[in-house]
Structures are given as structure tokens and as C-alpha cells.
Amino acid sequence: MIKITSLVCAMCLVLPTASFAEQSVNGQDFINLFEKLSGKQPGIRKGHAKGVCAVGTFTPNQAAKQYSISPLFNAPSKANIRFSMGGGNPHADETSRSPRGMGVQFLLENGDVHNIAGLTTPVFAGNSPEAFFGLLSTLVPDEKTGQIDFAKVKAYREQNPSTLGQFNWLQSHNPPASYVSSRYFGVHTFYMVDEKGAKHAFRWTMVPEEPEQVLTEEQMKTFPKSFLA
Template sequence: MIHNYIIPSLTAFLLIAGASATSNAIANDNGVQAADFVKIFEKLGGEHPGYRKAHAKGLCVSGTFLPAPNKHFQGSALLSNGELPVSMRFSVGGSSPTSDEKAPGTRGMGMQIQLPNGSLHTFTGNNFPVFAGKDPETFYGFLSTLLPDENGKSDSAKTIAFIQQHPSVQANVMWNQTAKTPVSFANTEFFGIHTFYFEQSNGQKTKFRWNIKPSLGVKTMEKAEAANKPTEFLADTFAQQLKNETVGFTIMASLGEVEDSDIDPSQQWPSERPQVALGTVTVKTSGGDACKNTNFDPNIMSAGFMPSADPVLKIRSQAYAISFGKRLSGQ
């Protein structure tokens, strides 16, 4: 039960990070490496040559970004060049290209905005607000408890024990236990979960985390309603919504305080933190393969923006690059 429920959600962040190595059978002196995550997801979800190692099933869309300049991001090229083109990819959690769209759990989003000078700004997130582990070692340790033995069976007692011993995994596990099936990608909120900084033109730094709110509102389905859906419905639902109404998203930035962690994606910031809009995305088209070979590395940002020292965020670039290379070479 735990294996079936958690894995699609965590595979969502396949290339992101790992779990706490308080488990002696998992840790090593050199720490967890990016390649370790690629390997463990292939063990857990099977090998699917030519596909992303996480979020293998996806939908490409394109549109425009209209910025909302504000005092917290003064001098940002991202917010001062008017309307910009956007490429996006929505996805279902899991390493299989045939992941069940009716299943509850993780949905992902990658977005690249292209600036006039050719530079890119990337937003990559999921519909869960907290990560399953404070660092790569914790996440890897957690995933390792899900690996089947020589008889093809996983030990749920081992997984439960790990969760109990590692508090930073617990919030994500609780989210998985209550997650429902999204009605559409267009009705899903996405969270960046990591902390970023922006250095303003006056030298001050803005500490923030972002989330993306759908203009059509967040909508989910109960299990019985989802069971009546066809095996694949997300692409058709999105296309129909585009025909009938405006599909859009607002990118929001939560402004952090000194005491808010900038290195632990398993910790949510207090809900009372002020928010400002960075801009709105309006989707124009869906379908096709325009985003197939795009690497939505969240560390690719426009001038003035910079990543925090979050170790999970750091390892993502390496893991994304490995997965990208394997995908392009048909592995």
C-alpha cells in the first residue's frame, strides 16, 4: 500500500534528491550522488529507454508570460521585458510512460520563459507543498526502503520504521495519504518548494519561494468519480478547456523571513508570509512534442535570480543532466 501510494508521488521528484542515511544499509562515506537516484528510480519503476526517468508521461503546452513588476524584484529582466513566450510541460508522477492518470498523487509542471536576449528562466514544481526529506540522503534512504527483495516483495515495516525515525519525511507522506486525483492540469496548483533569492538593483536581496495558482481554480475528484474516467483523459480535458475558456496561471512569490529555512524543502514556510505576483501565464496551445527534449532544470534562471544552498536543489541539475543524456541517447 505504501509502495503503491508513495512511489508515483516521489518519482515525481525523481531527479531531485534523496533520503536520510541514518539507515546504515544505505549511506556511504561519499554521500548520495545524482546517478544514484537515476538508478534507484529505474529499479523502482522499471527501465523505459528514451523517456524521462521521472514524470515520463507528459503534455506539452505553449503560451505567454505577462510580468507584474513590483518593488521586491526591482531590476529583474524577467519582469521588465513585457510579454514573453513560454514553453511548458505538465506531467503525471512516475517513471512509466503509461502512468495511470486516474490515480491520485503527484502531478508535475515544468516552465521555461524565454527573454529577448535568449536567456531562459525555469520554474519546475509539483502539486505537493513539501518534499519527502530534508536532504538527498534522507530521500534516498526512504526510497531504498521501498525496494523489493529477491522475491519481488517490499517490506512495509521497514518503510514505516524509516518514516517514524525521520520526521522530515512525514509531511510528504501525510500529503500522499490524503491526495486526490486532479480533474485537470489546468485545475492544479504547483509548488516550487525550494528557496531562491533575487538581488535587486539597489543591492538588497529578496528571499522567496514560489507557487503557481490556476485561474480556473483547484479541482480534484473522489475515487469513485476518477474510476469512471477513461485511462487517458488529461490531454483531452486540457484541450477542451482551451476551446471553452481561458486557461492561465499566476506565479506567486512568498517573501521569506530570516527564520524561514532556505535549505530544507521538507519544511513549509508559515502561511501568513506576504505574497506578491510575479506575473501571469496564458496558455495558447497544447499537444505535440515541442517540449520533449527540454531540460526543465530549476537552477536555470535569468539575471539577478540565484538558487539557495538547498542540497536537494543543488543535486537536481546533476540528476537532470544525467537523465537528459540517457533520454537523448535512447537509454
């Protein structure tokens, strides 16, 4: 079982800006890049390709109504949930130090649909689509050798410090032992709007009811590549 805790806060994480002028990118640019990284996978999502679906019920905390007029907090709603591995590889190694994702689709009584998406890391891999795209571009294997140039990756991170936050966090935290034994972070700051029209900055966190569990160093070496589902 998992529960949602809405956190209202005024403090937001500010990331350094990139150190050079970036060329804007769009969704199709990312689709093309994902195919370079993971190959063409017909019928499979380009990002967070490997995952498992679940259904559940969201029961709102009535205290949220003082901050928001959203119908999301009026009554319980059904929820479609998808847990996933980061990246475009449908056979991703689930013992790896990579983000896990969670997407939730709330089906409200009035017919509206509300979507949220989060990661098991409290920060994203870059402070802009361009910074993220640039980072992923350095991970494309060389056409001749088939190898990733990690010196190039390191140089890009040093030039774009906003890409270091998630990387450093992953190096110091072992991956979850289960999709439902980890916190999920909304990463970005959002705003609730109350009945007076006032905005309240917040970040949401999905908190498991049971104690959080991570893989041990030994389990990361011995567990199969697929066990989370």
C-alpha cells in the first residue's frame, strides 16, 4: 500500500544554469535520441520503457482543501498507476543505480482526469530540457567502437552542473528493493490555488506505508535483472 502526502512549502531547490547557450529541443528530438540510445522498440514507450501497471484508490486528505479548490480533493477517486525503470531499454537491469518512475492517473467523479509523475530521486537530471538532452547525447555510443565516451560525459557534467544533482544522489543511495518500498518525488514545484485565488507553492512526495527498503551491495550483485514486477 502507498499513500500520498501533500507537502506545502515555500523553499524550492534552485539548480545552477548551464554554462553555454543551448539550442532549444522538442519532443521529436527526444524520440530520435531515445532511439539512438536504446534502438527501435516497436510498441514500447521511448522513455521509462520497462514497467508494471497497477490500480488503486486515492483518498484525499481533507486538510488539502484549505489550499486548493481542485476537485481532486473532494472525494476518493480511482487511480491507474505505472511503476517503471528510467531509460528506453525494455530489458533494463533493475539492480542498477538509475531512477525508478511512477505515473498516476486519477479518474475523478466528474469525469476529469488528473495526472502526476514522479521519480525515486528528489532532483531531475537537468534544469532544462536542453541540459537533459545534452547529457543524454553524450551517452550515445560511438558508431565505430560501440562504446560510450565517459570522459565526454564527465566533461559535460562539469560544464553543466545542474546535471550533477541526480547523478550524485544515485551514487550515494542504493536502488529500491521494491517499487512500493521507496519514496517518489514530484521533483518540480507546483501551485495549489485556494478559493480566494491565492497560490501556494508545494512539492508532493509519495510515501510508502511500510518502511523504505533498498538493495544491499550483495543483492545488487546477485539479484536477477528483472525482479521488481
